[in-house]
Amino acid sequence: MTAARCIPLLLAIVLATGCVSSRTIHPGEPRDIFGEYRVMSAAKWTRAGWRNMELWTVDGPQLQQLRLYADLEDGDSLYERPRQAVLVRPSVRKYRPKFHAQMLPHDVAELVSSTLVQWGAVEADATALRPARFGDRDGFRFDIRFVSQGGLVYRGLALGHINAEKRLHLILYLGTEAHYFPKFREEVEAILASVELTR
Amino acid sequence: MNPVHIAAVGLAALLIAGCAFEAPRMAPARAAPQQPAEEGLWEISRKFEEAVAMSGRKVDDPALEAYLQDVGCRVAGPYCDGIRVYPVAAPDFNASMSPNGFMQVWTGLLLRVENEAQLAAVLGHEVMHYAERHSLERLETTRRTANLLLAVQFGLFAGGHTGFSSGPVRVSLGDVTNLVAGGYLAAYSREHEEEADREGLRLMQTAGYHPGAAARVWQNLVAEQEACKLPRPAALLASHPPSTERMAYLDQLAGSDASGANGEQQFLDATLAYRGRWLRAELALRHFCRVRVVAERLLERGANPGELHYYLGEVYRLRNEPGDLDKAIEAYENAISAAGAPPEAHRELGLVLQRANRDAEARAAFQAYLDRVPGSDDAAMVRAYLAGAG
Numbered sequence: 001m002t003a004a005r006c007i008p009l010l011l012a013i014v015l016a017t018g019c020v021s022s023r024t025i026h027p028g029e030p031r032d033i034f035g036e037y038r039v040m041s042a043a044k045w046t047r048a049g050w051r052n053m054e055l056w057t058v059d060g061p062q063l064q065q066l067r068l069y070a071d072l073e074d075g076d077s078l079y080e081r082p083r084q085a086v087l088v089r090p091s092v093r094k095y096r097p098k099f100h101a102q103m104l105p106h107d108v109a110e111l112v113s114s115t116l117v118q119w120g121a122v123e124a125d126a127t128a129l130r131p132a133r134f135g136d137r138d139g140f141r142f143d144i145r146f147v148s149q150g151g152l153v154y155r156g157l158a159l160g161h162i163n164a165e166k167r168l169h170l171i172l173y174l175g176t177e178a179h180y181f182p183k184f185r186e187e188v189e190a191i192l193a194s195v196e197l198t199r
Numbered sequence: 200m201n202p203v204h205i206a207a208v209g210l211a212a213l214l215i216a217g218c219a220f221e222a223p224r225m226a227p228a229r230a231a232p233q234q235p236a237e238e239g240l241w242e243i244s245r246k247f248e249e250a251v252a253m254s255g256r257k258v259d260d261p262a263l264e265a266y267l268q269d270v271g272c273r274v275a276g277p278y279c280d281g282i283r284v285y286p287v288a289a290p291d292f293n294a295s296m297s298p299n300g301f302m303q304v305w306t307g308l309l310l311r312v313e314n315e316a317q318l319a320a321v322l323g324h325e326v327m328h329y330a331e332r333h334s335l336e337r338l339e340t341t342r343r344t345a346n347l348l349l350a351v352q353f354g355l356f357a358g359g360h361t362g363f364s365s366g367p368v369r370v371s372l373g374d375v376t377n378l379v380a381g382g383y384l385a386a387y388s389r390e391h392e393e394e395a396d397r398e399g400l401r402l403m404q405t406a407g408y409h410p411g412a413a414a415r416v417w418q419n420l421v422a423e424q425e426a427c428k429l430p431r432p433a434a435l436l437a438s439h440p441p442s443t444e445r446m447a448y449l450d451q452l453a454g455s456d457a458s459g460a461n462g463e464q465q466f467l468d469a470t471l472a473y474r475g476r477w478l479r480a481e482l483a484l485r486h487f488c489r490v491r492v493v494a495e496r497l498l499e500r501g502a503n504p505g506e507l508h509y510y511l512g513e514v515y516r517l518r519n520e521p522g523d524l525d526k527a528i529e530a531y532e533n534a535i536s537a538a539g540a541p542p543e544a545h546r547e548l549g550l551v552l553q554r555a556n557r558d559a560e561a562r563a564a565f566q567a568y569l570d571r572v573p574g575s576d577d578a579a580m581v582r583a584y585l586a587g588a589g
Contacts, residue, residue: 095485100519102554105580106546110517117483122255122288123476124483129577140580147255 023047025056032198036070036169037135040194043187050080064175064184066191072168074101078115101166105129105140108160108168112144121146126158134161134169135197144174153177159192171195220339222332230281230300237298240334244297251285251303258286258306266469267304267322273406274319274399275326282329284322290481292420296325298334309470310477311419311493313500315462316403316412320449323399323406331398333391348380388438396445400452409459410452417446419496427488467502474503475541478510487518505540508533512544516551527551535567542571546581553584 025031025045030038034052045056045066056066069078077096097114100107109126116124124146132141144156156174163169173188175181225233232238251257258264263286272279281300291307302325312318328334352373355361362371396413404410421442424431431441439445474497481490491514494507512530515523531548534540549564565581572578 097483097485097517104550104553104584106550106577107516114483114485114517117480118485123480127576130579131583138583149255151253151255 023049030196033068033169034070036197036199038194038196038198039068039171039191041187041191043184052076053078053080055080058184059180064180065173066184066188067170067172067174069168069170069172072099072170074099074166076168078112078170078172099168103162103168105142105160105162108140108162108170109142109158112142112158112170112172113146116144116146120149121154122149123147132159134159135195137161137163137197144172145177155181157188159195161197220343222339225278225281225330225332227277227281227330230278232298236338237332240298240338244299244301247297248283248285248299248301251287251301256287256289258288260286260473263469263473267318270315270318271302271322271326274323274402274408276402276405278326278330282326288480290477290484290486294321294325296328298329298332300329302326302329306473306477306480310474310481311423312416312466313419313463313497314412315466316408316460317416318466319403319406319408319462320399320413320416323402324395325399326402327395327398328391331391331394333395337388337391344380348376351376385438389440392439393445393448396440396449397452400449404456404459407459409461410454410456411450412461414446414450414453417442417449421446422496423489423492426492429489463500471502475506475510478513482510482513482517485517487514490514503539505534505537505544508537509540509544509547512547512551516547524551524555528555542568542575545571546577549581549584 023046025041025047027042027044028040030040031054032038033054041056043058045058048055052070052072054068055061056068057064067078072078076099078099079096095118097111097118099111103111106129109129113124113126124144126142126144129140129142132139139159139161141157141159144154144158146154146156148154153176154174155177156172158170158172160168160170171192173181173184175184232241264284267284267286271282271284275282278300282296282302283300284302284304286309287303287305289305289307290310291305292311293305294303294308296302302322304322308321309318312321355372355376360372362369362373364370400410400413403413423429424442431437478490478494481493490510494510494514498504498507508530512527512534515527515530528548528551531544531551534544535548545564545568549561549568552558552561552564562585565585568575569578569581569585575581
C-alpha cells in the first residue's frame with residue numbers, strides 16, 4: 001500500500017475509533033452526563049459514549065440497555081449520532097424521527113416509539129405518559145412495549161425533561177420482557193431517582 | 200466492437216435465450232414437490248414459513264387471517280388446500296408466494312386496496328405463481344443460464360476475445376455477457392409476472408369478482424408513486440413489469456365487463472378496525488407523502504372519514520414543515536366534526552394549538568379529550584398541560 005493510499009485509511013480508522021469510547025461505570029461513583037445532569041449507579045455497567053448520548057449495558061445491548069441523552073436540540077434524532085453525521089446520506093436522514101423545540105411530552109413519546117420502529121421493532125407502543133420529576137424539575141415519564149422482528153417482546157421506560165432552552169434530556173431503559181428488563185428494573189429506578197441537574 | 204465481438208455477444212444472447220425451463224402446471228390434487236430440485240425449494244420455503252410464523256411480523260389475529268384465507272381459497276378454487284395466507288405487519292405494498300403455497304400479504308397492501316375484488320386480484324396473481332411453479336422454473340433457468348454463461352465466457356477468453364476499446368474506455372466482454380444474462384433473467388421474471396397477472400385475473404373473475412378491480416390496484420399505486428416521486432427500478436433489470444404497463448394490459452383484458460362483485464362492504468367489515476394501526480405504522484417510518492395520498496384517496500370512499508382526517512393531521516403534525524401547523528389544525532378540526540374520529544384527535548388538536556400559542560383553544564381541546572376518555576392512561580399528563588397552559 002502506498003503512503004498516499006494509507007493516509008485516508010488511517011484517518012478513517014482514527015475517526016471511527018474516536019466516535020465511541022467504551023468504559024466501565026463503577027458502583028457508587030456519580031456519572032456526569034455531558035455536563036447537563038448527574039446520575040448514580042449501584043451496579044457495574046459497561047458504557048459506550050457518543051456525542052449527546054451514553055449507552056450502558058450489563059448483559060449486552062440486545063438484552064438490556066440504558067440510554068442517557070442530554071441536551072438534544074431542534075432537529076436532533078435519537079440515533080447514536082443525534083447531530084446528523086455528515087456521512088449519513090440525506091435521503092436516509094430525512095426519514096429519521098427528530099426532536100423539535102416546540103415538542104410536548106406526547107410528541108416525545110411518539111418520537112421514541114417511531115425511532116424504535118425505525119430500528120426494527122414491529123409496532124412500538126408508548127403508554128401511561130404521566131408527569132414525573134427529572135431531578136428537581138418538572139418532567140415526564142412513560143412505559144414502552146415492542147416486539148422485535150424475531151418475535152422477542154421488549155419492555156421499556158423513559159424519563160424526560162425539556163429545559164427552558166427547549167432542549168431535551170431523556171433516559172431510556174429497554175430490555176427483554178422475560179428476565180432482562182425486570183433484572184435491572186430496581187437499579188434503573190434508583191438511577192432515575194438519583195438524577196441531579198447540574199446546569 | 201469489431202464484428203467478431205458482436206457475433207460472440209449475439210451468440211451468447213441467443214444461447215442464453217434458449218435456457219428457459221418450462222414446468223408443467225401443479226396438479227391441484229398433488230400439492231407436493233415433484234422433482235429433487237423442487238424438494239429443495241419446498242424445504243427452504245417450509246423453514247422460511249416457520250420463521251415468519253414465529254416472528255414478530257406475523258399478525259396474530261385469527262379473524263384477519265381467516266378472512267384472507269377465505270378470500271384466497273375462493274380465488275384459488277381447486278388449489279385452496281395447498282395455500283396458506285399469512286397477514287404480515289410490513290408497511291409497503293407487497294404480497295409474495297413461496298413454492299410450497301405459503302403466501303404473505305403485507306399490511307401495507309391491505310391498507311391500499313379498496314375492496315375485496317382488488318384483494319382477490321392480488322391473491323389470484325400469487326396463486327398463479329404457485330400453480331405454474333414459477334419458482335422452480337426460475338431456479339432451473341438461472342442454473343442453466345449460469346452454466347452456459349460460464350462456457351461462453353471461457354470460450355471467448357480461450358479465443359483471445361477479452362474485450363474492446365470504446366474511446367478511452369476498455370470494455371470487458373465478460374461484463375457485457377453478464378449484462379445480457381442479467382437482462383434475460385429479469386425479462387424472464389417479468390414474463391412470469393405478466394402470466395400471473397393475466398391468469399390471476401381469470402381466477403378472480405371465475406370466483407365472481409369484478410375484473411376491472413385488477414387494473415384499479417395498479418392505477419392507485421401509479422398515482423401514489425407519481426405523487427410521492429418514488430424511485431423505480433431500472434427497466435432492463437426490473438423483476439416486474441412497470442405498474443403502468445400492468446394497469447394497461449389488465450384494463451384491456453377486463454374490457455367493458457361490468458359483471459362481478461366488488462365486495463367493498465365485506466372488505467371494510469374485515470379490515471376497518473385495523474386501518475388506524477396500519478396508517479400509524481407508515482407514519483413511524485415517516486412515509487408522510489404516501490400516508491397523505493392513501494388517506495385522501497380512502498376519504499373519497501367514505502368509510503370513517505374522521506379517522507382519515509385525524510391521520511392527515513398526524514402527517515402534518517409530525518412532518519412539521521413550514522405551513523404544516525395550520526394544515527394539522529384544519530385536519531384535526533375536520534376529523535372532530537366527522538364520523539369515526541378517535542378521541543386522540545382532540546388531544547392532538549390541543550398539542551398543535553399550543554404550538555401555535557393559541558392557549559385558550561388548546562385548553563378547550565385538552566378538556567374535550569379528558570371529557571371523552573377521563574380514565575385514559577395519559578390523563579394526568581393532559582391535566583398537567585391544562586394546569587400549565589394559558
